Amino acid sequence: GRPIANTQVYILDPYLHPTPVGVAGELHIGGAGLARGYLNRPELTAEKFISNPFSAEPGSRLYKTGDLARYLADGNIEFLGRIDHQVKIRGFRIEPGEIEAVLNQHADVQACAVIAREDTPGDERLVAYVVADDGSVTALRDHLKARLPEYMLPSAFVMLDALPLTPNGKLDRKALPAPEYQPQMPQSAPLTGIEWTLADIWSEVFRIDGIGIHNNFFDLGGHSLLATQVISRIRQAFNIDLPLRALFEAPNIAQLAAAVIERQLEQLGKEELTQMIDEIDSEQANVAN
Numbered sequence: 119g120r121p122i123a124n125t126q127v128y129i130l131d132p133y134l135h136p137t138p139v140g141v142a143g144e145l146h147i148g149g150a151g152l153a154r155g156y157l158n159r160p161e162l163t164a165e166k167f168i169s170n171p172f173s174a175e176p177g178s179r180l181y182k183t184g185d186l187a188r189y190l191a192d193g194n195i196e197f198l199g200r201i202d203h204q205v206k207i208r209g210f211r212i213e214p215g216e217i218e219a220v221l222n223q224h225a226d227v228q229a230c231a232v233i234a235r236e237d238t239p240g241d242e243r244l245v246a247y248v249v250a251d252d253g254s255v256t257a258l259r260d261h262l263k264a265r266l267p268e269y270m271l272p273s274a275f276v277m278l279d280a281l282p283l284t285p286n287g288k289l290d291r292k293a294l295p296a297p298e299y300q301p302q303m304p305q306s307a308p309l310t311g312i313e314w315t316l317a318d319i320w321s322e323v324f325r326i327d328g329i330g331i332h333n334n335f336f337d338l339g340g341h342s343l344l345a346t347q348v349i350s351r352i353r354q355a356f357n358i359d360l361p362l363r364a365l366f367e368a369p370n371i372a373q374l375a376a377a378v379i380e381r382q383l384e385q386l387g388k389e390e391l392t393q394m395i396d397e398i399d400s401e402q403a404n405v406a407n
Contacts, residue, residue: 119194119195120193120194120195121147121149121195122151124149124150124151125147125148125149125150125151126147126148126149126172127145127146127147127148127195128145128146128147128148128172128180129142129143129144129145129146129187129188129189129195130143130144130146131143131144132144134168134171137188137189138189139188139189139190139191140188140189140190140191141188142186142187142188142198142213142215142216143186143187143188144182144183144184144185144186144187144201145183145185145186145187145195145197146168146180146181146182146183147180147181147183148170148172148173148178148179148180148181152167152179152180152181153167153181155167165182166181166182167179167180167181167182168180168182184200184201184202185197185198185199185200185201186198186199186200186201186204186213186215186216196219198213198215198216198218198219199213199214199215199216199218199219200215201213203215203233205234205242205244207234207242207243207244207269210269210270212234212244212269212270214231214232214233214234214244215232216266216270217232217244217246217262217266217270217272218230218231218232220261220262220265220266221246221248221258221261221262223261223265224250224257224258224261226250226251226252226257227248227249227250227258228249228250228251229248229249229280229281230246230247230248230249230281231246231247231281231289231291231294232244232245232246232247232272233245233247233291233294235296235297237296237297238325243272243273243274243339243341244270244271244272244273245272245273245274245275245276245294245297246258246272246274246275246276247275247276247278247281247294248275248276248277248278249277249278249279249280249281250277255275255277258275259271259272259275259337268336268341269341269342271336273297273338273339273340273341274297274298274339275297276294276295276297281294282294306330306331306332306372307330307331308330308331308371309331310375312356312375312378312379313331313371313372313375315355315356316352316371316374316375316378317329317331317371319348319351319352319355320333320335320338320348320371322351323344323347323348323351324338324339324340324344326338329371330371331370331371331372331375332370332371332372333370333371334369334370335348335365335369335370336369340369345362345365345366346362348365349361349362349364349365352374352378356378356381356382358378358381358382358385359381359385360377360378360381364377364381
């Protein structure tokens with residue numbers, strides 16, 4: 119919606135600069151209806167009621183609401199969530215409310231919640247909980263992929279009949295169930311030795327069994343740090359110099375096995391060529407002697 123009469127609303131970044139249309143920021147409120155502060159809490163008042171940089175009126179203040187919002191193209195303000203739900207995963211600061219806002223744009227989604235979970239120590243992941251009419255996980259993931267960067271994509275989707283609520287009607291985050299990081303559908307089992315070795319590596323990294331050769335690395339919850347682990351283990355297992363980008367270009371075991379074979383052939387060719395050059399150099403040296 120829009121601000122009510124005699125109320126000024128600003129959406130600002132951490133440096134108190136107005137955010138452009140469509141960019142999320144913290145909602146700040148000023149105007150005639152602003153409170154004086156928190157009762158008997160001067161520290162909190164000083165933190166939340168700040169000097170208004172957009173007003174020349176002495177003593178004018180803004181209230182930092184802690185709400186995440188953005189301006190839409192038509193001038194309306196869209197509420198996205200709470201700043202205090204912001205998380206940092208793999209070096210990226212993420213507002214789960216932004217992901218929820220995009221999920222809610224899907225026609226089949228009735229309600230959703232996105233949180234960060236650390237079910238495995240040291241491995242924090244985004245999980246999306248969705249109440250939908252007829253939306254499949256694949257459709258929801260594709261919907262997000264088209265609109266969000268890779269680091270904001272949830273590692274798992276949990277479909278629910280309804281979101282758990284507290285007695286006050288708010289989302290009960292503690293009641294949200296842990297996801298099962300398992301392949302979404304039966305997949306073809308590995309056939310070749312290379313495929314079996316890759317499947318074992320993926321199973322160790324993801325700590326799950328039954329990974330098929332067509333399961334997508336990133337759909338299973340893979341991210342850049344896990345990709346680094348996989349590539350490192352592949353280098354050790356096959357004694358090849360495989361670049362990290364190979365996993366992004368070949369994100370399932372079937373494709374990655376082909377990339378491993380190609381790399382093995384390339385290195386074999388280089389080794390044979392190097393050996394031939396060494397032999398020629400040796401023969402030329404003997405002739406010169």
